[in-house]
Amino acid sequence: MKTNLLRQFLLLCCLVVLQLVSSRVWAQTASMSLDHLKAIKAIKIGNLEKDTYFKSGDFILDRYEERPAYVFNYSDGIPRKIYLYKVFTAADTKELGLLAIYENGKTKETKPFVIPGASADRKAWDAYIDDLKYVGEKEPGLMSALGFVLSREMALLMGGGTKEEGGEKKKEEYNFCFPADAVVTLADRQTKAIQAVKAGDEVMAYDAQTRQLVPARVREVTIHEKSNLAIAGVWITPVQEVSASLSLTQPVLLEATANHPVQTATGAKKLGDLRSGDVLYRFDGATRSVAAWKVTAAQSNVRTVDKVYNLVTERGSYLVNDVVVLDK
Template identity: 60%
Template sequence: MKNNLLSFLIFLACATATQLLSQRVAAQTTASAGMTLDQLKAVKAIKIANLDKDTYLKSGAFILDRYEERPAYVFNYTDGITRKIYLYKVFSAADTKDLGLLAIYQNTKTNEIKPFVIPGASADRTAWDAYIDDLKYVGEKEPGLMSTLTFVLSREMAGLLEGGGGKTDEGGAKKKEEYNFCFAPDAPVTLPDGSAKAISAITAGDVVLGYNAGTKSVAPTRVTRVDIHESDSFALTAVWLTPANEMTANGRGTLATPILFEATANHPVLTDAGRKALGDVQAGALLFHIENGKTVPYRVIRTEQAVRSVKTVYNLATEAGAYLVGETVVLDK
């Protein structure tokens, strides 16, 4: 009787924390959409190859982005089993509207993975019914799952109530740091024919050269949206890159001329360790450059924060989820 009561209370706490978290996230999101039951099933079926490295990926009609860049929540219980919870935000790839959250539970002893798709507050009732069913009929069968999930959702909800995540000014507009996923107006975006065009001249509907991280190949992709932000000052972070597999460019023993790459500190780039904000990239890390259609690793030899500032910054959203700036692979926001 006591065990049944405890299970019910945990289930109730998890459901309540979920509802409050989804409402709070939706209230702080400028573009949201109601998740359908079919969308919930499709998101639940997405397979993530490496949960620790794949913090951002596009799969079919959806984009998964690690919630607030959080690492996995790790729980070490007295039964000796380590349990983890990974939390992703779910967006529609077509229009980048927020659909909800994906919580992935992992039992590291059995390597069993159990996904829980948490609909946004405006989702269809059938989608919410499916999530509640998963809590009841999947969550309760795995010891430790419900308590870990409840803790994670409650912890995130507490952070939001304290003002964390989706920071806004008094008028409700996003603060400037929320725009730090951008490039200077003169950033050269690589086009399918190999030429370049300033990002400030790119418009929605243009075709640029995109990148598929799974196949490590490039292909044309369409720009679905151009974000433009203005302020008194946006600081740019700089890294200098040289080919990782060769010490010289001319075969005569002289060092290759480093390539300068700039973006705001929070803009995500693809590194050998997965998705990283440019400001977190350190000397020695590998970024990826495209030469003659092939992916070539380039090593970071120097970094500098706030190398210069600009008043207007730009970012692209593409169908591929990644594009090239100065022939270096960058990821959509």
């Protein structure tokens, strides 16, 4: 009897806190439908520790406030973790809600909870409540862990503890794109400004497993318009020349919004996180393959523009200024 009352109390706490959080964080958002909720629940995250920002289908997932997982060590010896992601629509970067991933440290089993925003459809809220009741009650420790995380986030919001003004990250941070004059390498090795690329065009892409260049069809071209969008830049030179202390090749500038992901020797990184010494890959016309180029300088704001572009390809990558970049 006491156990059932405790579970009902925890469920009530989760619902009250979520209503407060959603009213403060998601006042200006897209409305989450039941179909949205089901699609977000079905997203598979390959590495919860490393995959903090990525695009999956029609959605963008971004680790909430860039925080690591909440970790709980219970008396039963089983560690439990809660990972939080903000969820945005990929088309217009409107915020939909939160995705909370619970992980059992012993079984490594994960359970997703999609938390709708304040303007969500009632059916989406009903589905979330059902998950709390029917999934949460079957996993010891889940409800208390989730309840603590949501309560703490609410306390931080009430106290102004988030890093961005008004408790939210600025929407433009989620527009990962290139300026209109960014040069895209086509499959036939010709080039075209990204603003001229159309859905159906074939561009050059990169297969990270084989480390080979491959053709890929453009599925979609996304465009975002906003005054004074900051464009970051990195200057790169061939690794061989850098290691030999030579400077025979003119440095190449790669420009994009600071959060656009690029392929590096250690995996995907946001352009704004690149530092001197990071290794990128660039098409070498002489060998018709990719070569390692090293970052020699970085600048957070090279210029500002009012319109930016991104390509969505079959391979998840393409080349800008012959440098391998990712589309998610």
